[in-house]
Every structure is written in C-alpha cells, then in structure tokens.
Amino acid sequence: MELKPEEFAQKYLSQMEIRAPKTEIEWEEYYTLRYKILRATLDQPLGSERNDGDKTGQHFALFSEGRIAAIARLDQAEDGISQVRFVAVDNAIRGKGFGRLIMEATEKASIEQGNHKMVLQARDYSVDFYLRLDYTLLEKTHLLFGVIQHYKMEKVY
Numbered sequence: 001m002e003l004k005p006e007e008f009a010q011k012y013l014s015q016m017e018i019r020a021p022k023t024e025i026e027w028e029e030y031y032t033l034r035y036k037i038l039r040a041t042l043d044q045p046l047g048s049e050r051n052d053g054d055k056t057g058q059h060f061a062l063f064s065e066g067r068i069a070a071i072a073r074l075d076q077a078e079d080g081i082s083q084v085r086f087v088a089v090d091n092a093i094r095g096k097g098f099g100r101l102i103m104e105a106t107e108k109a110s111i112e113q114g115n116h117k118m119v120l121q122a123r124d125y126s127v128d129f130y131l132r133l134d135y136t137l138l139e140k141t142h143l144l145f146g147v148i149q150h151y152k153m154e155k156v157y
C-alpha cells in the first residue's frame with residue numbers, strides 16, 4: 001500500500017538529515033540541484049543559480065539515502081524577519097513531504113534566531129504549496145526572467 005506523504009516522511013525521518021552541505025562534493029550537489037530545478041528549466045546559464053547572498057545565508061540540504069533531496073536558503077531580511085529563498089525538491093520525489101520538512105527546518109532556525117516572521121517570493125505554481133504550510137498571500141510582485149510571476153507571502157510566528 002502506498003504511504004501517505006506524512007507517513008513516508010515519518011518512516012524515512014530517521015534516515016534523513018537536514019544540515020548545510022560540508023564537503024566539496026556535497027556543495028556541488030547542492031548547487032546542481034538548485035540549478036536543475038530553479039534555473040535550467042528557465043534556460044538560464046550555469047552560475048546563475050548562485051549569488052552574493054550565498055556567503056551570508058544559511059544553507060539547508062535534506063539528505064535522504066545519501067543524496068540531497070531538498071534544499072533551501074535562509075536569509076536575514078530585516079530585524080526580526082527571515083526570508084527563505086531557493087526552495088527546491090528534486091523532481092522524482094515531489095509530493096512526499098520533503099518540501100514541508102525543509103521549510104519547517106528553516107522556520108525552526110528562524111524562530112531560534114529570534115525572528116517573528118518569514119517572508120518569501122513564491123513562484124505562481126508554488127503558491128498553493130506555501131498556502132498549505134499556512135503562509136498568507138500578500139501581493140503580486142515581480143516577473144522573473146519575464147516569464148514567472150511571483151507573489152509575496154509571509155508567515156508570522
């Protein structure tokens with residue numbers, strides 16, 4: 001019988017680990033996943049998946065069965081306010097709760113660091129995912145690369 005997403009996550013939770021990449025190979029895998037999911041599909045060149053915020057942001061990678069299944073970066077946007085960016089789950093394992101787990105890890109870290117709010121810019125097709133995670137839709141914002149509409153969303157803790 002197929003497991004529900006939350007059952008799947010629970011079952012494999014003990015084999016999972018969420019942390020920043022450590023080795024060169026892990027960092028390569030981390031940025032490769034970011035590129036594959038968030039840039040290659042938009043015909044953007046290799047390297048476009050990285051920016052200056054990578055030096056200051058906190059990096060989250062969900063390791064499952066020895067590979068990175070989901071990623072996110074947590075930035076300090078303003079005093080008391082975090083921003084999560086570059087959230088992505090590998091194509092083949094969507095809908096199994098990994099997106100929720102990586103987001104919960106960023107929220108936990110944000111709270112522990114004394115913040116009271118998370119903000120994010122959601123791609124149009126990911127708005128429903130964030131709504132499921134109790135984010136509030138605030139406003140329509142920019143059109144990334146002229147094609148993907150973004151929406152500002154937030155969650156107050």
Ligand SMILES: CC(C)(COP(=O)(O)OP(=O)(O)OC[C@H]1O[C@@H](n2cnc3c(N)ncnc32)[C@H](O)[C@@H]1OP(=O)(O)O)[C@@H](O)C(=O)NCCC(=O)NCCS
Binds near residue numbers: 093097
């Ligand atoms: C958006 C994304 C991160 C979701 O990851 P995921 O692992 O598939 O999501 P989960 O399985 O953890 O889903 C969590 C909840 O959101 C719901 N959900 C996930 N994607 C959804 C969607 N596109 N529409 C509606 N609901 C969705 C799930 O049904 C689940 O609901 P439940 O927990 O109440 O049953 C993933 O699809 C992705 O990487 N997409 C491409 C990149 C992207 O859009 N990133 C965000 C950029 S802002």
